[in-house]
Amino acid sequence: MTKTNNLLLLLFAWVALLPVQAQDDDPDANDNNLVPNPSFERYEGALRRDGQFDLTEGWVNATDNISELFATDVRSRYISVPESSYGYEHAFDGDGYAGIMTYVYRSRNKTRTYISTQLEQKLEENKLYCVKFRVSLAERSRYATNNMGVVISKSKVSSRSASISNSNAITNQFNPIIKQTDGWYEVCSRYAAKGGEQYLTIGNFESDANTQTETLELPSKYAEEGQISGAYYFIDMVEVTKADADGLCGCESSKIPENKVIYSASVQLNDDMSVNQKIEAIDAYFYQYKSSPVSATTRSIDQIIELMNADPELYVEVIGHMDNEEIALSKSESSLTNLDEDRAKNVVNYMVNQGIERGRLMPKGVKNTEPVSKMKTPLSLAKNRRVEFVVTK
Numbered sequence: 001m002t003k004t005n006n007l008l009l010l011l012f013a014w015v016a017l018l019p020v021q022a023q024d025d026d027p028d029a030n031d032n033n034l035v036p037n038p039s040f041e042r043y044e045g046a047l048r049r050d051g052q053f054d055l056t057e058g059w060v061n062a063t064d065n066i067s068e069l070f071a072t073d074v075r076s077r078y079i080s081v082p083e084s085s086y087g088y089e090h091a092f093d094g095d096g097y098a099g100i101m102t103y104v105y106r107s108r109n110k111t112r113t114y115i116s117t118q119l120e121q122k123l124e125e126n127k128l129y130c131v132k133f134r135v136s137l138a139e140r141s142r143y144a145t146n147n148m149g150v151v152i153s154k155s156k157v158s159s160r161s162a163s164i165s166n167s168n169a170i171t172n173q174f175n176p177i178i179k180q181t182d183g184w185y186e187v188c189s190r191y192a193a194k195g196g197e198q199y200l201t202i203g204n205f206e207s208d209a210n211t212q213t214e215t216l217e218l219p220s221k222y223a224e225e226g227q228i229s230g231a232y233y234f235i236d237m238v239e240v241t242k243a244d245a246d247g248l249c250g251c252e253s254s255k256i257p258e259n260k261v262i263y264s265a266s267v268q269l270n271d272d273m274s275v276n277q278k279i280e281a282i283d284a285y286f287y288q289y290k291s292s293p294v295s296a297t298t299r300s301i302d303q304i305i306e307l308m309n310a311d312p313e314l315y316v317e318v319i320g321h322m323d324n325e326e327i328a329l330s331k332s333e334s335s336l337t338n339l340d341e342d343r344a345k346n347v348v349n350y351m352v353n354q355g356i357e358r359g360r361l362m363p364k365g366v367k368n369t370e371p372v373s374k375m376k377t378p379l380s381l382a383k384n385r386r387v388e389f390v391v392t393k
Contacts, residue, residue: 034119034240035200039094040069047071050078050085053098053115062114062158062201068099070234085225087139089234092184097236099138102204103145103211104230111162114203119240123152125195130249131170133202133238134184139219142227144179146212146335147171147204148187152240157201169205173251174289176335177214184236188251190243202235214334262287262296263382269303276391279307279316283386284347289326291342293350297387301347304389305354317390318351320344320365323381327368340365347387362392 036058043055053067054060061067072081072095081097082090091097100113123129131152137144149169151157157164170189178185204211218227243249263285269278284293284300293301308314320343322330330336344363352358373380 032241034121034123035238036117036120038238039091039236040096040098041094043069043071043096047074047079048076050099052079053113056098059098059115059117062116062156062164062203063112063162064160065101065111065113065162067101067113067115069096070099071096085140086228086232087137087141087181087222087234089136089138089181089184092134092136092236094236097234099232099234100203101228102148102231102233103143103208103213105143105213106229112204114157114164114201115235116157116199116201117238118156119198119200121198123193123195123197123240125193127193128243129191129193130188130239130241130243131191132186132188132249132251134186134236135178135180136184136234136236137179137181138228138232138234139181140222140225140228141232142216142218142229143231144177144214144216145204145231146175146177147206147210148178148233149203149205150187151201151205152191152193152197153199153201154196156199163207164201164203164205165207166205174333174335176333177212178233179214179216179334186251188249190249190251191240200238200240202238212335212338261378261382262294263379263385264296267300267303275307275311275314279304279314279389279391283388285382286343286385286387288323288381288385289329289336289339291339291346293346297347298350301350302354305351305356308351308356308360313393315360315362315392317392318344318347318361318363319388319390320347320363321370321384321386321388322365322368323371323384324368324376325381326385338365340367343387 040056042057044057045055047055050068051066053069056069068079070079070081070084074080078085082088086099098115100115104111131150135148149171151166151169170191172187267281282300282303284297286297320340322340326336326339344365348361348363351361371384373383
């Protein structure tokens with residue numbers, strides 16, 4: 001074989017390997033993540049200031065309010081990584097991340113922001129998916145919030161208003177207030193696909209009234225520049241992947257233990273009882289650390305609804321309670337701080353959805369100050385995790 005032929009063969013071999021090499025250099029290659037540009041590494045144009053998230057490849061702003069893109073290869077101090085005018089954080093993955101506002105306190109300068117992308121393919125019906133993304137609270141934020149969520153939908157989620165409301169938002173279990181500024185907090189959940197979903201949107205999809213906030217002290221370094229009168233979060237490494245065969249996603253952020261004990265009481269109502277006595281004999285019970293009514297809870301609430309429908313002049317106080325273990329854990333787990341009130345509000349919301357006028361219901365919480373049992377057994381604690389009803393007029 002001649003020297004020329006040898007050179008030609010080497011050239012063909014090198015050319016044949018080029019696509020393989022290009023694929024190895026692609027950060028998204030050989031990855032079952034359905035989110036394009038998941039770490040916000042790729043963007044087009046000159047990134048010089050905040051409010052330029054529209055340069056991000058594969059992502060858009062879901063409202064008219066523009067988010068931020070942060071990167072290491074920029075000179076601007078406003079949006080540089082790791083230190084920017086918003087705070088200090090190294091990227092969780094790669095060299096960049098996004099930034100969104102989830103809550104604003106009486107400020108005209110900043111509004112809520114949402115970021116959205118189209119998935120690489122539509123989700124399959126009845127398949128389980130793992131949904132994850134990482135968040136870090138910017139140090140200049142005056143507030144921290146819960147309701148950090150993601151909506152997965154068949155059509156684009158967009159709005160011209162300052163905020164987006166969506167009751168199907170996915171949040172971490174127990175939906176805690178996220179206060180982590182040093183490092184990244186993982187929002188993680190399983191999602192059962194209805195089929196055909198192809199858009200993902202990140203933000204706070206609840207109203208201010210339904211958003212828990214916590215006021216924070218700013219580090220002196222950032223206090224000099226002034227606070228952000230709201231809650232501003234960095235976002236990185238967004239993932240939507242098919243769940244493993246066991247259906248687990250490795251969601252480990254929640255420190256709240258599981259408890260599968262709920263009290264079930266059989267209340268005998270009779271004709272000799274007044275309406276007031278009947279209502280006050282019925283309690284609705286909850287799983288430990290949970291505020292959402294389950295079927296056992298709603299069966300009791302439905303009895304109250306039936307009695308209130310029969311007498312439109314009835315007004316009822318809805319009183320939420322906690323057990324001692326919930327109170328103890330709430331000192332370190334902020335999402336449990338108002339568990340008693342959350343239970344009462346959720347019961348009221350259920351009753352309103354069933355046709356009871358909201359003005360006839362008055363929710364409140366009393367923590368663990370009115371226990372029906374002072375023993376420490378699981379059954380005794382379960383009796384105290386309740387909502388009770390008191391006729392006011």
